[in-house]
Amino acid sequence: MPRILYADESYKITGVCFETHNELGRFARERQYADKFEEKLKKLKIPFEREYELKNLQSDSPEGNRVDFLIFGRILTDFKAKRVITKEDYIQMQRYLKAANLELGLIVNFRAAFLKPKRVLNANYDSDNSDANSGHSDRE
Numbered sequence: 001m002p003r004i005l006y007a008d009e010s011y012k013i014t015g016v017c018f019e020t021h022n023e024l025g026r027f028a029r030e031r032q033y034a035d036k037f038e039e040k041l042k043k044l045k046i047p048f049e050r051e052y053e054l055k056n057l058q059s060d061s062p063e064g065n066r067v068d069f070l071i072f073g074r075i076l077t078d079f080k081a082k083r084v085i086t087k088e089d090y091i092q093m094q095r096y097l098k099a100a101n102l103e104l105g106l107i108v109n110f111r112a113a114f115l116k117p118k119r120v121l122n123a124n125y126d127s128d129n130s131d132a133n134s135g136h137s138d139r140e
Contacts, residue, residue: 005104009072014117016040017108021115030081033110034068047072054100061099076105085109097122
């Protein structure tokens with residue numbers, strides 16, 4: 001049976017997403033979802049960084065790659081508030097994961113009637129070349 005990456009952490013993040021979606025509904029703005037989500041993360045004492053510049057994880061990452069949240073120091077989370085998640089959204093998350101050399105990203109579309117966070121894996125993850133592995137263990 002394949003292992004699920006960061007199952008416990010993903011479960012916690014998804015739970016906070018569901019709470020946020022239930023409170024704000026389907027038609028808020030992306031920023032409102034992020035603000036409410038951040039408030040809940042703080043309350044639960046879940047370690048995160050908002051509007052995180054990926055260059056801080058990998059020094060050779062291109063400038064300007066900024067993800068909505070870096071949670072637990074290892075899971076990228078990108079919020080959307082639009083009708084559907086597109087192929088470009090997946091490509092963007094793949095680019096972020098590759099730039100940060102992280103294994104897992106979540107795309108969350110709050111506009112959907114039923115929230116279904118999408119897990120995106122980085123097939124190019126290199127555990128031997130990860131600044132994040134050594135630099136973020138203090139957050140856990």
